[in-house]
Amino acid sequence: DGGITQSPKYLFRKEGQNVTLSCEQNLNHDAMYWYRQDPGQGLRLIYYSQIVNDFQKGDIAEGYSVSREKKESFPLTVTSAQKNPTAFYLCASGRGWYEQFFGPGTRLTVL
Amino acid sequence: GEDVEQSLFLSVREGDSSVINCTYTDSSSTYLYWYKQEPGAGLQLLTYIFSNMDMKQDQRLTVLLNKKDKHLSLRIADTQTGDSAIYFCAESVNNAGNMLTFGGGTRLMVKP
Numbered sequence: 001d002g003g004i005t006q007s008p009k010y011l012f013r014k015e016g017q018n019v020t021l022s023c024e025q026n027l028n029h030d031a032m033y034w035y036r037q038d039p040g041q042g043l044r045l046i047y048y049s050q051i052v053n054d055f056q057k058g059d060i061a062e063g064y065s066v067s068r069e070k071k072e073s074f075p076l077t078v079t080s081a082q083k084n085p086t087a088f089y090l091c092a093s094g095r096g097w098y099e100q101f102f103g104p105g106t107r108l109t110v111l
Numbered sequence: 112g113e114d115v116e117q118s119l120f121l122s123v124r125e126g127d128s129s130v131i132n133c134t135y136t137d138s139s140s141t142y143l144y145w146y147k148q149e150p151g152a153g154l155q156l157l158t159y160i161f162s163n164m165d166m167k168q169d170q171r172l173t174v175l176l177n178k179k180d181k182h183l184s185l186r187i188a189d190t191q192t193g194d195s196a197i198y199f200c201a202e203s204v205n206n207a208g209n210m211l212t213f214g215g216g217t218r219l220m221v222k223p
Contacts (some may be wrong), residue, residue: 005155103153
């Protein structure tokens, strides 16, 4: 089946640790995106990549890093520099103007 | 700049119609979208409309676009309890690649 997978579904992190969230797609999409969702709020764009080996900062990139070494994969690292990382993280992929497909999300909690 | 706004909450009775509204500010929007998010899940694309269209209907869903007023609405006919979710509108802008700007979401509660 084609789709986007994110892992893990739940992630707990101690303060000061870096953690990496996985996002994989087998839809053959060129573009991939990371969003952050806080309770009662919409989605805010962290990073996006429109092609392999290239990525751009979104609206709230500080404290995050990404890589895009393969078309299928776009991992997000939440670094210790991110002051308030507890949130729901959504990955998406897309092709053209008209649709982004979303993964099921990873809920990150900082202990 | 881009800004997409929605009301926070809507409550309807099962079988009634629901109308969720959205306003946007960027007049160069290319496509406008409605996504549905169930608790603890990702977003599911429900429908989208190209900016040169006024209306799009897809089974129980009707999207109306008033480009002059920059107003988008989603009507769900015969609303069911399974329609309870958060609904996001989003816009893509021609000069911004494939990026979307999302509204804050409207929580729809359907009472039996």
